[in-house]
Amino acid sequence: MHLFFKPRPGVIGDCIPHYHDGRYHVFYLRDYRDRDSYGLGSAWHHISTDDFVHFEDHGEALAQGRIDEQDHTVATGCVYTDDHGKHHIFYTGINPYLRTDALHEQGLMHATSDDLVTWIKHPDEIGYADEAIYERHDWRDPFVFKHPQTGRYQMILAARVNHGPVFRRGCTGLLTSDDLTHWTVEKPFYTPARYHGHECPDWFQMGDWYYLVFSEYTTHTTTRYVMSRSPDGPWIAPADNQFDNRAFYAAKSASDGSRRFLFGWNPTKLGNVDSGEWQWGGSLTVHEIIQNDDGTLAVRMPPEVAEAFGAAQPLGLERLESSWTYGDMTYRAESLYSFSTALSGRMPESYLLQGQLRFEQDAGAAGVLLRMDEAGDTGYFLRFNLPGQRLEFGKIGGYRDWYVDHMPELDRPLQIRAGEPLRFRIIIDKTAVVAYVNDRVALSARMYANPFGRCGVFADGTNVVVHGIEMLPMRS
Template sequence: MKEFFYRPDNAWVGDVIPYYEDGEFKLFYLHGWRDNHKEGLDHGWHLLGTKDFVHYREDGACKIEGGTGHILKVDDVYHMFYCIFPEGKQFACHAVSKDLKTWEPIPEDTFGPDGEIYELADWRDPFVFWNEEEGQYWMLIAALAKGPTNRKGCTGLLSSKDLKHWEYREPLYAPNLHVGAHECPDLFRIGDWWYLIYSSYTGRFGTFYRMSQSLNGPWITPEEEAFDGRAYYAAKSASDGQKRYLFGWNPTKNDDLFGWNPPKASGKDYDTWDWGGNMIVHEIIQRPDGTLGVNVPETVDSAFTKQLTVNFEGITGDWSITDDALLCVSPYNFAGCITKEELPDLCKISAAVRFSESIQGLGFMVRAGESLDFAYYITLEPQRSRITFRGPIMQSEEGGKTFPYEVELERPFKLLPEHEYELKVFIDGTICEIYVGGEVAMSARMYDIQHGKLAMFVSQGTAEFNRVKIETPQNDKIHAKEES
């Protein structure tokens, strides 16, 4: 069975370079073969087509051997800007096409950092757009600015009249926050606000954004700067003219690409994250104050319409259980209930949750056993203003002694008592995509428990779970990729 969240056969999705035209998203991406790469196999940039983020048409390799970049159209010509890494150096490159499939590189347009404004090191992931105010093109690029400390990561800036000759300019954004370059820069405008997106793996790992009412800054850091958590990276955006979407990848833990797996770990959940995985698309939401959140795209959400029978039974604590509602009053204890049915490998779990002021935690246990401990915990923690993901490692005595972190994944979110929040969890094999309140997302992976039930829990408080549903796609062929 194909995975619902896209990846190519026998390979993985790396950075996505999205482009929208004629009612379809053209999704270029870095095709990650990993250790199954063989001589003669196409790699580098590949192209997908999709209208709904559910069905994909595979258009194959673009014959471009390079890293992340950007696509724009000028008159009748498509321009691809990308990067290459010869002999440990980094350069920006330019290619053109008439059909988005056959590309002609322009070797004389290749260039690297200047060594004066920018260090002769990181120089990758170019993003090009027309600056109406200046009447010329701007290129944003992942770079290192000259400076007295190692915190040189920046969003570099260049300008051009013809897309061939570029003038080096002072960085668009150089906050001295990151040791590494600001990867995969992206820029767009919604209303009065400009938004700058970049990804970083130093200081804090993720895809972040800044906001400004002018391209000249200042670039404001919002209260929560990330779109997702540790398991979502290199995200870039594209709009269909009505909504804007964010395209990133949920990394695997399959291959220990960086050699950091703990030697005595019992299973994969304890392992480190790889580069690349499955493509995940979030819809970008602009709040009234201009800050951004993300939600599941409506087309992905509505793909799960076959409602399964769900029967809960209380295991511990005082539960009132009706057809689609669960109420638990447990002011001093942990309480849990569980379904009689096993969870499918591919499904959506949803519920509207409400809780009391003093509650310590509440949420879902995914792939739970009857004892309600060996499971994946998705927890709302109102008193800490966060949502967390914990695997089975922390519930065991061995894990409690050795696991070095309080939680495995977390996302900040202000949770108010007596307010209703919609919680949606999408499961696809090892992939777990979590959305809360229509504005916060948390990506995760689940390896060591492959089967189990759905359980609800309440820790030291009162909570309601209403409109509880487990749904699957109506048609199993929904995962099937459309061939070109």
């Protein structure tokens, strides 16, 4: 069993979540990774769930168009249910063969349904960029909502303005409508001149704050958010406005009216090796969004996902180096001037690991070891870097050449103070990893070596206490 959904054959790409009648419907771009059998491009597929673990497959929702049609690739968009119960998909039709001075590679398209399963396309409704404001061929990922003050329909999308430095033209474009059919192109909704593109935009209200979510690939490859007291901005970018890291992309949200969840994909790596390049698409990851007192956002593991694991079992660490001691479910390391480890026996391929770690000095680093080999030469780590105030993922012995262990972009800001416990929960599901700390910070990753390797803890230039470390097996 896979905890993190992935279609077979193929991978899950951009997700379009929609809550309706007690279930989360997840429409997604499916890449079969088999051009000989399935051709180029993607269609929309449809699954639904009420626990983010078990999914009902509803099959293909929107098929690809012909090679001469705008939607030869059916790309990202949104699902919107109007006041009469009619369901609308607004999506991107992409056709690279139409990238000319006379035609458009990307256009906005429309489909409708009475049941969320059977959809009718409206090929006569295609919207293109207004080149007086925007670039011609970047016009994708529409998201529709009703403005809470004017009652008009707003469509935001990934676009680029037609002026300024090329690598900073990315913006969140805007269209408006009174009927969901006829749309007027407006000036940009959000244009900070910081990124090449703002992919997969999302917008929602939580309490007294409004949030705009988008994914960028300029400074990092990640999903970000900005916030405002007004539905239209101006938008504030918090110091840490990422939800996760490089291994969680194109995330969009859906809510049942009281809780909100974020659906993104954890990319695989080329060749199924740690040194491979990140690929487009992978498996589904769902975080629950939490609002802090100051309006900033955080994420945690959905409690429904935790229910996928069985009873907690104390994890015995049988290989303790000399600086480690054990007593009363607690491991302690005095390693102020050295690196030391404590390791378990061999572990299953999928499980949940949890516990808490506390620094006793404002110095050094410590953390959790995963999938260590018998000799302790290779494996993975989740490192609490106290001087750097960061959570980091990497590979013991180096993930490429020259023994560089910390994998680029697989880190997150984290407040770490001596004497304050860091509560961690780490899901290992085959090659996918998602770690949560203090129910506020998430870090996703991939690991391909030593699938049944040992886990454990380490201290590097500090004294630490690790308490209540447990393994929870995945339910069958």
